[in-house]
Amino acid sequence: PALAPVAEDHEEGGARGPLRTAFAGLTTRGRSFLAAGVAAGVCAYVLGQGELLRVGVLLAVLPLVAATVLFRTRHxxxxxxxxxxxxxxxxxxxxxxxxxxxxxxxxxxxxxxxxxxxxxxxxxxxxxxxxxxxxxxxxxxxxxxxxxxxxxxxxxxxxxxxxxxxxxxxxxxxxxxxxxxxxPAVVPLPASGLGGQAPGAGGGRQRALSFTGEDDVIPRGYRHGDDLRRVHWRSTARYGELMVRREEQPRRSRCTVLLDTRRGAYAGGGPDSAFEWAVSGTASVLTHLLEREMDVRLITDEGALDAVPGSDGFATARHEAAEAAGALLDVLAVIDHSAGTDLAAAHDALHGGTEGLLVAFLGALDAEQTALLAGARGRGASAVAFLLDGPEWGLPAEPGQAEPAAA
Structure with missing residues (x-):
């Protein structure tokens, strides 16, 4: 816990002066006692009553003394x-x-x-x-x-x-x-086959192979069960311990998640609005894919977001799934509408490489933006799109516009 600086009652005199600061803190009771004391003193002076004057002085002095003592006490x-x-x-x-x-x-x-x-x-x-x-x-x-x-x-x-x-x-x-x-709220998603998942048999990390990868010749320490034919003798002599060669880096599946944030593509606001649903869906998909050990990246209609440090903006196997998911959710926690009107920046980001799966959460689309986005899908890449049904979310749309966009 962050400990606040010590608060001392005598520090806030400031330019107003200590007496003015103290008297400004008088409560309703204190002001009433002070007013009653002044009134009693005036009446005692007019009527010539000494006993009433002593009562008035007591009533007036009591709140002043209390304020002075409280102000000067070093709490x-x-x-x-x-x-x-x-x-x-x-x-x-x-x-x-x-x-x-x-x-x-x-x-x-x-x-x-x-x-x-x-x-x-x-x-x-x-x-x-x-x-x-x-x-x-x-x-x-x-x-x-x-x-x-x-x-x-x-x-x-x-x-x-x-x-x-x-x-x-x-x-x-x-x-x-x-x-x-x-x-944003994260909804658990059921396990299902994903088109962007690379082929290969087996379980665990070996199932999370990818379409792309590079040879990794960096040696590592010997582990029980490693093939002795992979011993890298030069590194063994250099480091003084048995080192083996990693002949090929495992390939992992990749997925790109596109979130349409254009202000004109959504109607309404609040926790039950269409845009909040799209943000929640994006968070759910990213979390689900990271749990399945896939490399993911997040882009919007304004282009790629470097939410997690990695190659090409992807959250890779070098990051823990919980850490990567936390970084992406932190970005989604504060993401807001953009002032853009088209998906050109998203098209450029997708055109640079759409290996693996593409998942898009889209607002209202016209014919031009629909054609632009459809052309961004790479050859042989799998894609899933969630389209906003404008009339159902209070967004005016031309009759029959949603069906052609979905097609």
């Missing part, structure tokens, strides 16, 4: 925030844990905590804590949930201290902030 309080987990899917809940610790030698008064959260995550949480003894700590937690994906900042944590009589309150704000990442 030092630290706060921290911890998110569990840091990344959630849309519609899932995350828990935020707050911890407040009194690092001074004085017991604090009543503490009121308030954490700033975006409205998409729910109402602003508020907590009231009793006095915190010296070196004491208090822990509270609250839940947040969002149906929309994105990055949501949390914080800063605000703290209010009050005197025992409730006459004055002083607010302090910590500087620590955290970010909750809400990923």
């Amino acid at each position: 030092r309080v630290t706060g921290s925030r911890r998110l569990s987990p840091l990344r959630v899917q849309a519609g899932e809940e995350a828990r935020v844990h707050l911890r407040v610790e009194n690092v001074s030698r004085l017991t604090t008064g009543l503490l009121m905590l308030q954490d700033r959260v975006p409205y998409q995550l729910g109402p602003r949480p508020r907590f009231v804590l009793d006095r915190v003894e010296a070196a004491g700590r208090r822990e509270v937690s609250y839940r947040v949930r969002s149906d929309m994906r994105g990055h949501f900042p949390l914080g800063p944590l605000q703290l209010r201290l009050s005197d025992p009589f409730g006459m004055c309150e002083l607010s302090r704000s910590f500087s620590a902030r955290d970010t909750l990442t809400v990923l």
Whole structure:
């Protein structure tokens, strides 16, 4: 957890001056006592009542003394925030844990905590804590949930201290902030044969062969069961241990996933909109293919995205599936509509090489864009397209336009 800087009550005098800062924190009770004291003093002066004057002085002085004492007391309080987990899917809940610790030698008064959260995550949480003894700590937690994906900042944590009589309150704000990442919803997909998967028998990684690959002559350490005829004697003499030659690098299947983000291709907004469905479908396909040990890359109508470092933008076998999926989902968490009107950039990215499988999530298409995208499919490559049915999603379309585009 990120520990916020120590908040001290005497630090915020600023240009307003210490007295003005202290008196600005008077509560309704404190202001009422002060007004009653002034009124009693005026009445005592007019009526000539000494006893009433003493009561008025007591009522007026009490909130002023409380404000001065609270302002000059050296309360030092630290706060921290911890998110569990840091990344959630849309519609899932995350828990935020707050911890407040009194690092001074004085017991604090009543503490009121308030954490700033975006409205998409729910109402602003508020907590009231009793006095915190010296070196004491208090822990509270609250839940947040969002149906929309994105990055949501949390914080800063605000703290209010009050005197025992409730006459004055002083607010302090910590500087620590955290970010909750809400990923698009991922739907489990059933196992099925994929046209982009390279041929070959066997299971495990050997089934994830690809149409393309290069010889890999880099030797590696000897493992039990390796053929001794593959021993690389020059490397063995150099490294002082038995090294074997990898004569051919395994070939892996490749898949390109295209997400159409054109603003004009979708209608409406919100978690149930067509665009959010397309983003969720893209995330589901990418996760599914990575679990099947395929190399994947993500492109949009604006071209290729370097979401995961790899050759030609593909998430390769050199990356763990969970790490690659996390990087791609982070990109999809913040992806938004583009201002483009055509798929020319996507066509160029696909024309550079469409080995293996091509999966496309498309919005509304006209005849020109349909022909352009259909021509981007490589020879012998398998392709699957999900087309937006405009009228079903509230997007006006000409009668009979969806069927020709699908064909």
